[in-house]
Amino acid sequence: AQSVTQLDSQVPVFEEAPVELRCNYSSSVSVYLFWYVQYPNQGLQLLLKYLSGSTLVKGINGFEAEFNKSQTSFHLRKPSVHISDTAEYFCAVSDMNRDDKIIFGKGTRLHILP
């Protein structure tokens, strides 16, 4: 079974500063990895995903993430945040051989300070 750990429940960052949201996963099989963003009272929007190939994945809104197999991590980064990035961010994993169930981390609330 897979699991996802997002250690930070909340991350405050000043506007235009860089940010990193941490995500670690555990799995006995190869996995797909995802980052989703959720704005208040809305569904999930895919930011980026890692399926295979280059370990540095670029997504929408200037976000990127790096897959590190040895550290079982998939941290999300953005070099300069904007007030509109205020949202909940979820890291997720699914079994590469059974890409049906997606397991979510508990989420990290990104709070942008003016």
Place this chain on the structure above:
Amino acid sequence: GAVVSQHPSRVICKSGTSVKIECRSLDFQATTMFWYRQFPKQSLMLMATSNEGSKATYEQGVEKDKFLINHASLTLSTLTVTSAHPEDSSFYICRPKSQGNTEAFFGQGTRLTVV
């Protein structure tokens, strides 16, 4: 990306009544439908998985008689919360999936409040 339509976005109902939530995949055929529930300040938890034309498979701790899932067509699935109670108040999100597709598209979610 694919278009997923979930309705209603918000619903308030009285305790003891039933509520139906619809999820439609507008531009692809959803062979599988996943229903998630999200309590305030928590992550999404998978409730059940259904394949078109088959009975749903429920995760441990989810009452199948309380959360009725119908997936009669490849573009529509419904979740009915029967005899709703205040503890059923939550954010419900659907995820239709087509066979062989690694993408994950979610509905906009339904905020259910039971009073």
